[in-house]
Amino acid sequence: MTNMAAVIHEKGAPDVFRWEEWPVGDPGPGEVLIRHGAIGVNMVDAYHRGGVPHPAKVPDLPTVIGLEGAGTVEALGEGVSEVQVGDRVAYIFGPHGAYSQSRLYPAERCYKLADEISFEQGAAMSLKGLTAWYLIRRVYAVQxxxxxxxxxxxxxxxxxxxxxxxxxxxxxxxxxxxxxxxxxxxxxxxxxxxxxxxxxxxxxxxxxxxxxxxxxxxxxxxxxxxxxxxxxxxxxxxxxxxxxxxxxxxxxxxxxxxxxxxxxxxxPGLNDYTYHREDILRGAADLMDAVTNHGVDIAINQRWPLREVAQAHAALESATTTGSTVLLPFE
Ligand SMILES: NC(=O)c1ccc[n+]([C@@H]2O[C@H](COP(=O)([O-])OP(=O)(O)OC[C@H]3O[C@@H](n4cnc5c(N)ncnc54)[C@H](OP(=O)(O)O)[C@@H]3O)[C@@H](O)[C@H]2O)c1
Structure with a gap:
């Protein structure tokens, strides 16, 4: 299977992304293969690409960045029990690599999407929504x-x-x-x-x-x-x-x-507030409840094909986006 990804060979301005073949391989122990339906874009991605200085580590170059996606589980590595082949899942953080049509990812950080939540919504809401969750429920319990x-x-x-x-x-x-x-x-x-x-x-x-x-x-x-x-x-x-x-x-x-x-x-950092699987599941359940039952709407105000991710980054960094931005991997 040919897999395409937005690869960076050097850090810098948004035009460092290159649309290239990026082999994925088979899932190892504890990993799943996810075919993305949609990918989330976040300000932190711009830091990782080479924008504003940030302490987070990026894998050695060339690499594929991105920390949020939603898609279908296509294969399981040894010992995976958290999800099944065919499950619709979303994820945040863990290893970089979301800016790709398919990717390997640790099963223990995936959560299952409710039937009424689309891949685009899953990719738009997971990182930003779970951030909102820990900020208003855990950093300070808003009354x-x-x-x-x-x-x-x-x-x-x-x-x-x-x-x-x-x-x-x-x-x-x-x-x-x-x-x-x-x-x-x-x-x-x-x-x-x-x-x-x-x-x-x-x-x-x-x-x-x-x-x-x-x-x-x-x-x-x-x-x-x-x-x-x-x-x-x-x-x-x-x-x-x-x-x-x-x-x-x-x-x-x-x-x-x-x-x-x-x-x-x-x-505060989302990686700490979702360090344990129980935290991811608890936060995701609260978030999906807020979206499906309490009128929290997912404002997807920008969509770009993954191959045009440079435009999405330029827009985010020039403060011209509103709400969430998603990337579509097969357009
Ligand atoms: N610690 C965590 O767990 C965590 C998790 C998620 C996000 N974050 C952080 O939260 C912030 C928001 O992330 P987001 O992805 O939701 O982005 P975003 O809010 O959609 O975009 C950033 C916004 O910041 C404002 N801004 C002010 N000065 C800016 C500048 N010099 N350059 C660009 N934007 C500027 C702009 O809004 P106005 O035009 O209205 O000023 C812009 O739209 C980012 O700093 C991100 O790193 C942290």
Whole structure:
């Protein structure tokens, strides 16, 4: 079987991807062969390709990156009991290699997709949706009536956060870069969209919370927003600095955390919050329940053939995408 993939031979700008034959082989012990129906695109992929500096390791070059996909299990390696041939599955993280028509992958990190969820939805929702899950269920357990701050509120993860927070009954202040994105955020359940160049999100948070601040900031922009985000925290508030799309944030002065009201700063990672199979299954069950029963909609706003992944990366890095982006491997 000929397998094609978007291969990188050097790190750099989006045009480093090359559409090439990439042999897959048979699954080893604990592995499955997955034929992709759709592949997810995430900001972290751009870091791995060679964009913003990031501590994550990338395999030796040439390589195939990508950490999110959905498809059909076509073959099992020795000892696999978690899934069967023919199962529809999705996955996040684990070894790189999603930007390929088919791939080998550890069975223990796969979860089965509910019948009503398509491959495109599975590829669009798994990484961003499970990130939203651990942020609002585990980093800070959001309660109805909480006011929270979400950055990049019309983006992939931001859209999930706004929708899910709204379903819980929380009030979201969400920042974006343009008035058009503010409308998209509003339509996804963000109560107070703020265009950062037009209005101070610190002022809006203070106004909405009567000066108290928020119990949690979901901070994904980093360098450009981090210090102002710190000014939004309530006493004991949590700064969940889960991404840095504009570049790494400044160093944190620990003594300053006390002065600000015994606040917490964490740099949470999906790989830790889904380290154990039970976590993946628990998170995926919650996510699929939110999608099928509680109105969390998967906004797939961009689709590209996998062979044109360079365009998807350029769009994501120039902040022109909204919601989720998927790649179609056989178009
Ligand atoms: N730690 C984890 O577990 C984890 C998991 C998933 C994602 N993440 C991180 O979460 C962030 C969001 O990921 P995503 O895939 O959902 O991306 P995304 O939000 O769809 O896209 C990034 C958004 O960041 C904003 N942004 C601000 N400054 C930017 C800049 N200089 N360059 C590009 N974008 C900029 C843009 O929104 P505006 O135009 O509205 O500003 C842009 O749309 C990323 O930093 C990612 O690495 C972390």
């Amino acid at each position: 109805p009536g909480d006011v929270v701050l979400v950055h990049a509120a019309s983006g992939g993860t931001g859209t999930f956060l706004c929708q899910w927070l709204n379903a819980i009954g929380a009030i979201t202040v969400g920042t974006v870069s343009t008035p058009e994105k503010a409308e998209i955020a509003r339509s996804n359940g963000c109560h107070h969209p703020v265009v950062r160049s037009e209005q101070s999100f610190v002022d809006v948070v203070k106004e909405v919370t009567d000066g108290k601040g928020v119990p949690v900031v979901y901070e994904s922009i980093g360098k450009d927003t981090f210090l102002d985000s710190m000014d939004c925290l309530a006493r004991f508030g949590i700064m969940a600095c889960y991404g840095h799309s504009s570049g790494p944030p400044p160093d944190v002065n620990v003594v300053d955390l006390g002065r600000r009201g015994s606040v917490f700063v964490t740099r």
